[in-house]
Amino acid sequence: MDPELLRDDDPDIALLTVLRDDGSADPATDPGMSSETLLRGYREMRRLRLLDARMILLQRQGRVGFYGAAHGQEAVPIATGLAVRPDDWVFPALREQSVMLVRGFPLTTFIAQVFGNAGDVLKGRQMPSHQSGRAVHQVSWSSCIGPQLPHAVGAAWAMRAKKTGAVAVAFSGDGATSQGDFHAAMNFAGVWRAPCVIVCQNNHWSISVPTSKQTASRTIAVKARAYGIPGVRVDGNDLLAVYGVLRDALDRARRGAGPTFVEAVTYRMGAHSTSDDPTRYRAQAEVDAWAKKDPLDRLRRHLVHLGLITDASDAALDRELTAEIAAAVDEVEKLPAPERESLLADVYAEPTWNLREQLGELRRAGPAPTHG
Amino acid sequence: MARTLRFREALREAMIEEMDRDERVFLMGEEVGHYQGAYKVSEGMLDRFGDKRVVDTPIAESGFAGIGVGAAMVGLRPIIEFMTWNFSAVAFDQILNNAAKVRQMSGGQFECPIVFRGPNASARQVGSQHSHAMEHFYATVPGLKVVAPAFPADAKGLLKTAIRDDNPVLVMESETLYAVKGDVPDGEHLVELGRAHVVRPGRDVTLVAYSRMTHVALEAATDLEKEGVSAEVVDLRSLRPLDEGTIVASVERTHRLVVVHEGWPYGGVGAEIADRVQRLAFDALDAPILRVTTLDVPMPYSAKLEQACMPQRDRVIDAVRRTLARGTN
Numbered sequence: 001m002d003p004e005l006l007r008d009d010d011p012d013i014a015l016l017t018v019l020r021d022d023g024s025a026d027p028a029t030d031p032g033m034s035s036e037t038l039l040r041g042y043r044e045m046r047r048l049r050l051l052d053a054r055m056i057l058l059q060r061q062g063r064v065g066f067y068g069a070a071h072g073q074e075a076v077p078i079a080t081g082l083a084v085r086p087d088d089w090v091f092p093a094l095r096e097q098s099v100m101l102v103r104g105f106p107l108t109t110f111i112a113q114v115f116g117n118a119g120d121v122l123k124g125r126q127m128p129s130h131q132s133g134r135a136v137h138q139v140s141w142s143s144c145i146g147p148q149l150p151h152a153v154g155a156a157w158a159m160r161a162k163k164t165g166a167v168a169v170a171f172s173g174d175g176a177t178s179q180g181d182f183h184a185a186m187n188f189a190g191v192w193r194a195p196c197v198i199v200c201q202n203n204h205w206s207i208s209v210p211t212s213k214q215t216a217s218r219t220i221a222v223k224a225r226a227y228g229i230p231g232v233r234v235d236g237n238d239l240l241a242v243y244g245v246l247r248d249a250l251d252r253a254r255r256g257a258g259p260t261f262v263e264a265v266t267y268r269m270g271a272h273s274t275s276d277d278p279t280r281y282r283a284q285a286e287v288d289a290w291a292k293k294d295p296l297d298r299l300r301r302h303l304v305h306l307g308l309i310t311d312a313s314d315a316a317l318d319r320e321l322t323a324e325i326a327a328a329v330d331e332v333e334k335l336p337a338p339e340r341e342s343l344l345a346d347v348y349a350e351p352t353w354n355l356r357e358q359l360g361e362l363r364r365a366g367p368a369p370t371h372g
Numbered sequence: 373m374a375r376t377l378r379f380r381e382a383l384r385e386a387m388i389e390e391m392d393r394d395e396r397v398f399l400m401g402e403e404v405g406h407y408q409g410a411y412k413v414s415e416g417m418l419d420r421f422g423d424k425r426v427v428d429t430p431i432a433e434s435g436f437a438g439i440g441v442g443a444a445m446v447g448l449r450p451i452i453e454f455m456t457w458n459f460s461a462v463a464f465d466q467i468l469n470n471a472a473k474v475r476q477m478s479g480g481q482f483e484c485p486i487v488f489r490g491p492n493a494s495a496r497q498v499g500s501q502h503s504h505a506m507e508h509f510y511a512t513v514p515g516l517k518v519v520a521p522a523f524p525a526d527a528k529g530l531l532k533t534a535i536r537d538d539n540p541v542l543v544m545e546s547e548t549l550y551a552v553k554g555d556v557p558d559g560e561h562l563v564e565l566g567r568a569h570v571v572r573p574g575r576d577v578t579l580v581a582y583s584r585m586t587h588v589a590l591e592a593a594t595d596l597e598k599e600g601v602s603a604e605v606v607d608l609r610s611l612r613p614l615d616e617g618t619i620v621a622s623v624e625r626t627h628r629l630v631v632v633h634e635g636w637p638y639g640g641v642g643a644e645i646a647d648r649v650q651r652l653a654f655d656a657l658d659a660p661i662l663r664v665t666t667l668d669v670p671m672p673y674s675a676k677l678e679q680a681c682m683p684q685r686d687r688v689i690d691a692v693r694r695t696l697a698r699g700t701n
Contacts, residue, residue, distance in 0.1 A: 089446060123479040136479040139445060140474075144465050150435050151470070152441025161398070161424060161448065168442075180462075184435025223376060346480040347514050349538035352566075352613050 007056075013221045013233040015265060018240035019298045021073045023305030031244030035308055041082055041239050042303055044294050045074040047321045048098045051107075052270075054325050055114055055128070059274040063333065064114045068129040070095040072237070072269030075295035076201055078102055081171060081244035083250060087166040089159070090138045091152035093145075094129050094273075095201060096171045103136040117335040123346070124338040129273070137166075146172060146181030149198060153189045156196035156253070167195040167253040169246070175206025178214055179225060186261065190227035193258035197249040198229075200261070201236060203268040208281035224261035236264030237295035240302070267293070373456070374525075374555040380413045382524035382556050383489075386531035387451060389560075391421055394449065397535055400427040400436055401453030402489075410455045411491060411550050437463035437488070441470045444486040444540075449536060454490035456546060457506040457640075471540040489536045489543035490546035492520070493583065493634040493683055496548065500670035503678075505635030507544045511611045511644070518611040520544040522586035523555035526609055529563030539563065544611075546584045557684055566613035570622065574604030577628040577692050580619055580645060582608040585632045585683055591631075592688035603692060611641050618646060620653045627658040628695045632683050637665040659698040662691045668670065 018029045033041075052069035073095050081102020084090060090099050101110060112119030113127040121133065122140075132140035139155070141148040152170030159166040176182050189196055190302060202220050204211050217223055224231030230239045234245045242264060249260035259260060267290035271278050278287075303309045309317075341362065344355045377385065391397045392429040398421075400520045405418040405428040418426040429436040433454060440450035454460045471484045475521040493505040511518045517539055527545070534541035571586065572593050581589040593603035593639065606622050608615065623629050629649055631642040642663040649661055664683045672678055 091442075121479045121481060122477065125479060126477045130477075132478050132481060133477070139442075139482065140478060142465075142470055144469055147434075147438055147465055147470055150438025150466070151442030151445065154439035154444075156442075157445045158443035158448045161443075180432075180434055181438060184430075184432040184438065187430055187432065188435050188439055303440060340422045346476045346478075348517075349475070349483060354613060 013219050015233050015235055016241050016245060017235040017238055018244065019238045019302055023301035025240060025302060029241065029244065031238060031240055031247060031342070035080055035306070036301060037307055038306075041078050041243070042299050043317065043321070044078045044081065044098070044102050044310070045239065045299060046317060047325070048074045048078065048101070049296055050321050051325055054329065056270075056274060058114070058329070064128060066128050066274055067114065068094045068273040069270050070098060071289065072294065073201055073203055074098070074268045075239040075242050075299070076199065076236050076264045076266065079239050079246055080199070082168060082241055083246040085250075086137070087164060088137060088227060089152065089155045089166065090249070091148040091155070091168060091170040092138065092284065092357055093141050093148065093171040093173055093176065093201070095130045095173070097129055100131060100133050100136045100138040103138070105133045105138070105323065108332050109115035111328050112332045112335065115335070116338075117332070118308055118338050119332050119335045120338070123342055126342075141171075146176045146179035149176070149181050149185030150188065152196055152198070153185045153192075153194045154190070156194040156259075157192060160195050164256060167197065167250055169197045169199065169250070171199050173206060174200060174202040174204065174211045174220055175209065175214055176200070177220055185325065186224065186227040186229065189259040190229045193256075195253040195256070196259045197246065197253055198259065198261050199246075200263050201266055202247040202263050203266050205268055205272070205278075205282065206251060207272040207276055211214045219263060221261065227261075229259050229261050231261045231263065233263045233265060236266030237293050237298060239295060239299050266295070373558045375558065376553050377524045377556045378547070378550065379410060379524045379552045379554070379624060380550040380637060381525050382528035383413050383531055384415065384417065385556070386528045386535070388417065388420065390532055390535040391425060396447065396449045397451065398425040398427060398448065399451045400429055400440060402429055402431055402455050404428060404453050404512060409453070411547060413550070414453070426472065433459050433463040434466055438468035438470070440486050441466055441474070441484055444484045445474060445482045449485050449535065451487045451489060454488065456502060456547075457490050457492040458502050458504045460488065460490075460506060461504075467510065467516070467540070467542075472513045475539075476515060483538055483540045485539050486540045486656060487531070487543060488540070489531065490545060491547040492544035493546060494666075494671060494678070497673055497675055497678060501671045503671035505610055505633065505666065507542070507569060508635045508640035511641055512573055514695050516612060517538065517541040518544065519565060520583040520611055521609055522549070522583055522607050524568070525556045525561065525643055526563055528556055529561045530565065530609060533562050533565055541565070544583060549584055563609070566610045566615055568609055568615035568618040569607045570604060570618065571607045572603070572605040574602040574626065576602045577630060577695060578604045578619070578622040578626045579630050579632060579688065579692070580606045580608060581632040582611065583634070588683060588685055589632050591685045592692065595685065595689055596692055601696065605623060614644070614648070616648050616652065619649060623649055623653045624656045627656055629657070629661045630664060630688065630691045630695060631661065632664045632688055634666050634683060636668050637663060638662070638668065640665075659695040662692050662695050664688050
């Protein structure tokens, strides 16, 4: 990769960073998070790292169908979960499912969705990494890349109409900024001053396509200017920086000052999903360079610097979280598949005659074949 | 009592009544407010409801279709107007992958009570890209409901029911019907989705049609009467859910069926009806089911060619004669 991209001196919009290499926080940009919030963020990031690794392993063992990990990009979803209000709406893309975990969605139910079994609130209908939970105000993204962005602007518009004070946060990757839906969402958000925050996680790769082949723009953030929206470029591997930017952007939206666009500069350490092999399209040296900027390591250095954690407490946390995930997987994997006839529910608000006809067809076919 | 209203006035009355009744309902689309609607369907509504509920949008069908889906998922009830259904092609993903699927994919956690509406199929000399009969694409999608009224009373009653429905409902109007007048009942007038209507009883052949083609079928039936042929005309009104009971009952009376619709002959609503009738009323049929559709080509601009391309009264009459000639009695 062009080493230029690793430098933080873009002439268009400067990169906002808080965490320094020595583990201290830049007082000029430090959002002043409480120790409790910092520790909570660290715990959630660490759990997500372990969870992703376990889910990938399950997929490799053939126990689940698909997974897209957030490895290297954990700071953005976790900071989001910490910064939003319970009634705010979150519209994730592929790598922000974990926002709902920070907002209190049960880990077991989350994992049940990866299995698509009877414990899954989505009833086995939706791919993993497309989680949604109405109780925690999280809406599933749409596989076509980008459609969730106009949804979020529509939800923001609706929240303003209902005068609830809630706002919407939407996510995309750098690749989605090429889509018409990105343009439409940014344009509508700008014209209507919709109470929303649109976050692009620029992880430098859209499956195998580097950002340089996605856009000729020097930064993603600068695109906001054409829509009359402030664009912020933040160090996406810095939990404190992302939290500070999102907190301010959410406040701005809430007080009626309009939308904000955030480019979070980060890096996808692993594959796009369990369906691709990144060693075939990118250099290891580039991955190694970004490994030195790992968001979890940087936060850990900061917490050690503050005296909030020790090697011993860290090891204990690791054991605790690993056990929590293992127990959740054990509990969930035992559950049966969703009831076969449930697949005809929820197509319409009410059972229509054509679905009753299909139910008859399903029943005539007899019980489902079993494997093996 | 009933009043005589134009089709566009009936649609407007439906929206106004529902917006008066339910503050969650709003209208959004290109030119719906300040310009009073590209076809004046929403005339006066901006003044009545203000720009928070009659919302002009930038030109981006995928954008405002998606905005509507997002607003519906969090509790509003949008009416999204497409200046023409042809332009919904660029919003297809939002309708197919989002509006239609969100309830099912979310395990019933989210619903999408949204109405998409606008003029559909051919107008007059507006070329191939403005003349699509889009209902065939949408009627195949589970999760969507699709209606296509032919008369002002049904336009009002179906639109009101569509707005109250908790599912996405697509209302297919016709530019060439907007000025058509008809009686509309006074007071609350709702028409159930999924119910066809026999608009002309007959004995010898059933003509099934919807939207503007119902009028073409009625013209053909009037002419056929002069030849001593009694044609029954079934106005479908709803394409999904389809009222197969009314169609089958009619075919069991007449023993012959001709389906008339705009749009291409490959697949589509007519093919669906032919499949159902041969399956459900095989013994009642005295002749193969025929379809009269737009020719299997992109719509031309030339007035003469366009007329030749579209289903016309004479082609309906020809199809009826062919189905009668083939019969056994």
